[in-house]
Amino acid sequence: MNQKAVLVLGGGIAGIQAAIDLANMGTKVYLVERKPSIGGRMAQLDKTFPTNDCAMCILAPKMIECANHENITLLTYSELAELQGESGRFQAKVIRKARFVDEDKCVGCGECAEKCPTKVTDDFNAGLGQRKAIYKYFPQAVPSTYVIDPDHCRLFQGKKCGVCEKICKAKALDYGQKDREIILDVGAVIMATGFDLYDVSPLSEYGWGKSKNVLTAMQFERMICASGPTMGHLKRPSDGKEPKNLAFIQCVGSRDVRHKKYCSAVCCMHATKEAILAHEHYPELSSSIFYMDMRAVGKGFQDYIQRAKTEYAVEYIRARPGRITENEENLNPIIHYEDTNTRELKTREFDMVILAQALTPSETNASVAEKVGVSLDDFGFVSPSQDPLNPFATTRKGVFACGFCQSPMDVPDSVVRASAAASKAAETLASR
Amino acid sequence: MSDALRVGVFVCHCGTNIGGIVNVPQVVEYASTLPCVACAQGNLYTCSEDGLSTIANKIKELRLNRVVVASCTPRTHETLFRKNCERAGLNKYLFEFVNLREHCSWVHMDKPDQATLKAMDLVRMGVAKVSLLQGREDLSTAVLQIALVLGGGISGLSAALVLGNQGYRVELVEKKEELGGLLRFVNRVFPTHQPASELVDPLIDSVLRHPNIRVHLGAELTQMKGFVGNFEATIKENGESRELNAGTIIVAVGAQAHKPKDVFGYGRFENVMTQLDFEGRCGGYDTFDRVVMISCVGARNEERSYCGRFCCIVGLKNAILVKEANPRAHVTILHRDVMAVGKLYEEYYRRALEMGITFVRFDKLRPPKVKGSGRRAEKVQVVDALMGREIELAADLVLLTTPLVPGEDNMALSRMMKIPLGMDGFFLEAHQKLRPVEFPADGIFVAGCARYPAEISESIAQALAAAAKAAVPMARGEVVSDAFVAEVDPALCSACGRCLSVCPFGAVDWSEVGAPGHGKKSVAEVNPAECKGCGLCASSCLSGAIRLPGFTDEQILAMIGTQG
Structure with a gap:
C-alpha cells in the first residue's frame, strides 16, 4: 500500500504552490522550511514584474492558505535529516529546531521583541536593517511565531536577561526547548529548495562592500519596499540623501567564466522593475541599465521594457562596465565603461549603483540533495531530468524537483513547475 | 427565526496591538448595552486556543445565535472563527467579523480616544448587521470525473496522459487528422538534437492505447455550455455532431508558425526560408557553406511587440547542426539580443560560440538587406551595431527566425467558451504571476502555446500544471462554494444585461421564465456554482433585482442607520 502523503522540501513560492495543489487534491502534505517562516525569496521582494x-x-x-489547510502540516524552522525507503514508501526524518518559543502558545504580538535589548543585523533585510535576538522573520510571517536566535540572545550567551519571558502574557517562552526529531511516512518527495544570492565581494572591481553607495539588487529591493528598513524611502547609505540617478549593472557574476557561467534568468526584468519603481517613488529620478543582452522573453516583458524607456526615464546602455571608482568628495560611484556604439572609453558618475548579483542554488542544496539522494550538476542545481517528457524527475525515483533548484527561473515558471511536480507526485501516489 | 436574538460580542486586545490604543474594556461595556447582546467580553488573544474555547463555551452556555468577533482581519482569521462557531453548533454564516486592528488601532495610533470611539461605532455596526444575517448552507456542485482536453500537440498529449494515469477519463479533441501538433514539422529538438519524432511518437502511442483516454481526430468544438463540474461540449467529428460531457477543460490548442510577407526576399528567393521550412526538409545540414540567419523576423516590432521566447534557441540549434555536419561552413547569426535565458540555453549559446558560429548584432532601425539575382539570394548586408559599419556576408542559405503567432481559431474559441484573449491574441491567464495556467472562470485551464510561445519542456510543465489544477475538483468530486452568492429576483429584472457584462466569472446568463399574462420572458440568472460573491452585479443592477446575502441593502442600511 502506497503512502498517501507527500513531503515538500522548501517553503518558497514553488513549495507553497506544490503543497496547495496536492492538498486540494486531498493529499496530505508536510511542508518543510528551514527558515522560521514560509514565503521564501518572494517575501523579500517589493513588487513583481511585469x-x-x-x-x-x-x-x-x-x-x-497553507497554514489554514486541513491537509497541510507546516514544519517551519525544520530540516530534513534522512530519507529512507523507496518511491511510494519513503520514511523521512525531520529535525524541528528549537525556537525556544512554544508555537501553540505564541500569538505573534511582538511585545517580546520590543523589549529585547539585543540588536542583530537583519538577514531578511539583506543586512540593511536590524532585528532583535528574539524576532519574527518578517512582519507577515507564517506562522507568526517568534524565535530566539541563541547565537545573539544574552541569556544563551551566559548573561543575565530573561526579559522576553517576563513580558510574554501568553507564557510562550520555553528556554529549555530542545531540537525534536519526527518521522514522516510519505509516498513522494518534491524538492523546491530555491535560490541564494551570490556573494559579489570577490568582484572587487565593482566596489561592493567598499563603496557605500553600491548596493546589491536584493538590498535595493528591501530599501524600496514599504515594509523594509527605510519604509520604502531611497536613501544613499553614505549620507542619507535621496538619489537622483541610478545605475544598474547586469550580469554581476552571471555569464562570467570566472564566476557563474549561466544566465540568472530574472535580472534583466528585476532591474527594469526596480528602475520603474524608483521613478514611481521619485518622478525626478532617472536610471541607466548597463546590460549585455536584454533578455525579456516572457509574456508582456517586451512591452514592460518599452514602458520603462518611454514612461519611466530608463535608459538602456549595452556595455559591460570594467570597474567602479568613487568620487572622493561626494562618494558618488563612477562607472568606467566602453560605449559600444562609439567604441570610446567613458566614465559616468551616479548617485547610487545597483548590482544584479548572480543567483545560485540554495546554500543548503548540496546537503539536502545528499540526504535525499539526488545528484546535482556542476553548478549545484538538481541534475536535469533524463526523461524529456518528465522534466521534474530526479535521479531518485519518487523524488521530483521544481523551481529555482532546477535552473534559474522567474515566479510564473516556478509556479507552473511546482504545479506540474505536484501532478507527477499525484501520479506516483495513484500508481500501483 | 422564532428564537429571540442572542448576540455574543468578543473584543480582542491582540496583545497591545488593539488593547494598547483602543480602550477595550470600555468597548466591551458599551457592546453589552447594545440591543440583543447577551454577552460581551474582552480576550487577550481571541484566536488562541483559550479564546476560541471561550467563544464555543459561551455559544453553548448562553445559547448564542449570533456571534461578533472584533479583532483583526477576515483575510487571515475568518475561516478560523467560522469553523469555531460550527464546532459549537452555530451556523457559520451567523458570524460577523469586525476589524479593529487594521481598520482602527493601527491607523489611529496617535489618537487613542477617538480610536476607542471608532471601535465602539464599528462594533455597533457589526451587531446591527449580524442581527439581520440568516443561517445558510454551503453550496455543493457535483463534478464529473472527465477532463476535456482541446488540442493534441505536446501540451494536450501530456495533460491527457497524466490525467489518464491518475484514473480520470479524458476526451482529447484534435482539429487535425493527426496528433503531435507543431512538433510534427520539427526535425530535431534542442538541446539534445534527438529527432522530434522519437520524443512525440511514444507519447502519441501511450495516449492512443490508454484505456482512460478517448481521442477525437478531425474534430472541432462547435458549442460549449455548462460550468465547472458539468460542461457540455458539442464537437463536429468527421462531419457529425456529438456531445461530450466533462467536469473540467484544458485548452491546449497551440499556436501557429509565422509566415513572413515580402521581407528579406522571402518568397522571392528560393534559398530564403524560415527555420521551420528548413527543418521540413529533414536533413541537408551539410549542403550549405555560407549560412546567414536573421533573428526577430516578425517579432519585437511595431506589428508584433512580443519576443517569441525560444526562436533564438531554434536558430542556435540549426546553426549548430549545420556547423556539426559541415565544420567548414560559415554560419552567421544576425540578432538584436541573444535570448539564451537560464542555464541550459546559455550553455548552448556558449557551445555555438566555441564552434565558431559568428554573432552579429544589428539595430532594429537598421535591419539587414538580402540581395540576389533571379531566384537566388547571394549576400546579406548589415550594419554591425558594435563596429558601427556595414558588412557584407556571402550566403547560399538565408534562414529567417520567426516567432509563433496565435492560433487562427483563438477568437472564435474565446467567444464560445467565454475565456479572455490578451492584446497579443494569445489566451489571457487569470493572473500572470501566480495563476499562469488558470482562467478566471472555474474549471477551465490553459497550457502551452495557446497562452504564449512555450518550448517543449515549458509546454509539458504547463500541461502538467493545468492537469494538477483540473484534478483538484475531480478528485473531490464536488465543488463547494461560499453561500454568499448573488440572487436575482426575476420579477424585478428588466433584462438590461448589465450584470452579464460586468461579471468577471461568466456566472450570469439569460434564463427563460414564465411571466403571468406575458408568455415567457428572458431574465438574468446567477449560477451559484460560478458566482464568487464579488457583488459587481448587485451594485450595477438598475432595477434592484440582485441581492447579495451577507451584503444586502437592509444589512448595510442597518449598519449605517446605527451611526450617530
Missing part, C-alpha cells in the same frame, strides 16, 4: 503587483499582497494569501 504587472507591478505587490509581492507580499499576492503571496500572503497563499501562505495563509
